[in-house]
Amino acid sequence: MSTVLRVELLAKTYKAGDGDFFAVKDVDLEVSQGEFVAIMGPSGSGKSTLLHLISGLELPSRGTISLCDINLTDCSDDERTRVRSEKIGFVFQFFNLIPVLSALENVVLPLLMAGHKESAIHNRAISLLTDMGLGNHLQKRPKELSGGQQQRVAIARAMLANPPILMADEPTGNLDTKTGFDVLRLLQSACRAPQRQALILVTHDPRVAALADRVLFMRDSEIVGETHNPDLATNPENAAQFLYTIQQKWEVLMS
Ligand SMILES: Nc1ncnc2c1ncn2[C@@H]1O[C@H](COP(=O)(O)OP(=O)(O)OP(=O)(O)O)[C@@H](O)[C@H]1O
Ligand SMILES: [Mg+2]
8 A cells, every 4th residue: 555654753843941842753654545543642742743744834853754755854845835735634623714704715715825726626615515514505604604514614625635645633622522423434534435545633532543543642742652453344343442452552641
């Protein structure tokens, strides 16, 4: 299976007082096409910083990031912006929709700004929103939509360019349990054919992480462990076992 993301010895330092501290330290990571990777870790362990580095929203202090064999760390600012908009769709916890724009306008805005013609993306945006059950809400502004509907608009925006990698930073953190799982199912469906997008998702909820193919655990800016989803075809009880393993590791991590 092809590797869509390769990260080597990635680190980010920030200034604190007289010295620097690591927000992310020596992270190595490979993610394949169609793979769903969850990241868990205590508050402040570096999860969001890692996602921001991979998606080019922040520049690393050292290390390399390669998206679909393009080395992001070698790119000029303009190239990095272009690669980022083609290769990555980002879903935020607080949706980050623009209040004065309609749902449809929010979805197409990033690609319009990247120079795409409206006629080329308009129909796909409508069909994505319609597939997500928002066909009757295209002209509504974010404040006229529920939290779950707003997050679906944000997911449609992330998916419009059909990027090979989707990133989601606690996308269900602001939603009730049922709405959160509806949103998750939508994200998860992107990992399957025909899109086969990779999904990297940060969560504090072991039940959410248990849907992933692989869970990475972060602590004090480093990846300190990982666990793989066992083959459900071999034994359906593996799902319960996987959730139990994640819960155990999560408790140790938080202790
Ligand atoms: N722009 C910044 N400038 C300085 N320090 C920062 C900056 N962004 C993050 N940090 C620090 O880096 C560390 C990691 O932050 P990060 O936001 O990645 O944590 P997190 O794991 O996403 O936490 P949470 O679960 O609360 O969202 C924290 O100590 C944070 O205060
Ligand atoms: Mg965070």
